[in-house]
Amino acid sequence: NAGVMQNPRHLVRRRGQEARLRCSPMKGHSHVYWYRQLPEEGLKFMVYLQKENIIDESGMPKERFSAEFPKEGPSILRIQQVVRGDSAAYFCASSVQGGSYNSPLHFGNGTRLTVT
Amino acid sequence: EDKVVQSPLSLVVHEGDTVTLNCSYEVTNFRSLLWYKQEKKAPTFLFMLTSSGIEKKSGRLSSILDKKELFSILNITATQTGDSAIYLCAVDGNTGKLIFGQGTTLQVKP
Numbered sequence: 536n537a538g539v540m541q542n543p544r545h546l547v548r549r550r551g552q553e554a555r556l557r558c559s560p561m562k563g564h565s566h567v568y569w570y571r572q573l574p575e576e577g578l579k580f581m582v583y584l585q586k587e588n589i590i591d592e593s594g595m596p597k598e599r600f601s602a603e604f605p606k607e608g609p610s611i612l613r614i615q616q617v618v619r620g621d622s623a624a625y626f627c628a629s630s631v632q633g634g635s636y637n638s639p640l641h642f643g644n645g646t647r648l649t650v651t
Numbered sequence: 652e653d654k655v656v657q658s659p660l661s662l663v664v665h666e667g668d669t670v671t672l673n674c675s676y677e678v679t680n681f682r683s684l685l686w687y688k689q690e691k692k693a694p695t696f697l698f699m700l701t702s703s704g705i706e707k708k709s710g711r712l713s714s715i716l717d718k719k720e721l722f723s724i725l726n727i728t729a730t731q732t733g734d735s736a737i738y739l740c741a742v743d744g745n746t747g748k749l750i751f752g753q754g755t756t757l758q759v760k761p
Contacts, residue, residue, distance in 0.1 A: 539693075568748060577657075577739060577751040578694070591748055626693070628749075639685055639699050640749060644692040 537562065539643035540609075541627050547649045548617050556612040556646045560629030566590075567610045568628045568640060569602060578626060584610060617650045624648075653678040653744045657752035665760050668730050672755045674740030675722040682743040684716055684723050689737040689754070697725070697738075730759045 540559040548554050560567050565586050570578040580594040584604040595602065599617075604610040614621055624647050628640040658673045676684065683701045687694035698707045700716035700723060707714050711730075716723045727734055737756050741749040 566747075570751075577655075577753040578741075578749075580748050580750065583748050591746065639696045641696065642687075642693040 539564075539627055539629050539641050541625075541643035541646050543646060544644065545647050545649070547651060549651055550618055551616050554614040554617050554621070554648055554650075556614075556625050556627075556648070557609045558612070558627030558629075558643060559609040560627075561641055564629035564631055564641075566630045566632065567604050568630075569610075569612050570626045570628065572624045572626060572645070581612070614648075617648075619650050622648055622650045653742065653746075653750045655740055655742050655750050655752035657738075657740050657755050659755060660753060661756040661758070663758045663760065664730055666731055668759075669726065669728045670730060670757060672725040672727075672738050672740075672757070673722065674724070674752055676740075676742045676750075676752075677721065678742050678744035678750070680745040681718065682745040685741045685743070685749065686714055686723075686725050687739040687741065689739055690735075694739055727757075730757075732759050732761055735759045 542557050567584045569581040572578050582595050582602045583591040587606050599615045601613045624645045626642050626645045628642045630640050631638050654677045656675050683699050685699045686697040698714045703718040711728045714725045735758050737754040739754045740752045
C-alpha cells in the first residue's frame with residue numbers, strides 16, 4: 536500500500552516562472568492537505584481539499600497560489616510567478632476522513648522548492 | 652485564532668538521558684492532539700490523543716494529554732542517537748485541518 540506520493544522531490548525555478556507540485560494521496564484517501572515548511576519553522580497549513588472541492592483555503596496567499604484536486608489524477612499546488620520567498624518545503628498529507636477523525640494524517644516526503 | 656506552542660524549541664542531550672517535550676494549545680473546539688517525528692523528510696505519526704489522563708505508550712516513547720490545562724507532553728526515555736529529529740505537535744480543532752506548533756529539535760549525542 537503506497538504512501539502519499541509527492542513529485543518532484545526537488546524543484547528549482549527562476550523568479551517569475553511557474554511551479555507545479557503534485558500529490559497522490561494514499562489509496563482510499565479522499566481528503567488532501569497542503570502544508571508549507573520554512574527553515575526552522577513548523578508546518579503552516581495552506582489548503583484542504585476533497586475531490587473536486589476546496590474545503591478550506593484560509594492558509595493560501597491571496598495571489599499567485601492555487602490548488603486543485605480533480606476527480607481523476609493527483610492534487611496539484613500551483614505557484615505562478617514565483618519569488619525567492621516561495622522557497623520552502625511543501626508537504627502534502629491525506630486522510631480517510633476530514634481532520635484526524637478516526638485516523639491521523641499521513642504525510643508525503645515533500646517537494647523542496649528553490650527559487651533562484 | 653487557534654494556536655499551538657511547543658517548548659523547548661531545541662534540546663541537546665546525551666544517549667541514555669530522558670527528555671520531556673511540551674505542547675500547549677488554544678483552540679475553539681478540540682478534537683485531538685497529535686505528535687509527529689520529522690527526520691529528513693516526511694513527518695511520521697507517533698501518537699493521537701483525545702482523552703485526558705490516558706497515557707499512550709510505544710516502546711521508549713509515551714505521551715499524555717491534559718485537556719483542562721490545555722497541554723500535552725511527550726516523554727522519551729533512554730534516548731538514542733536515532734531519536735534525533737524534529738518533534739511536531741499538532742491540534743485538530745474540529746475544522747478538518749491540523750494546526751502545528753513550531754517543533755522541538757532534539758539532538759542526542761553519543
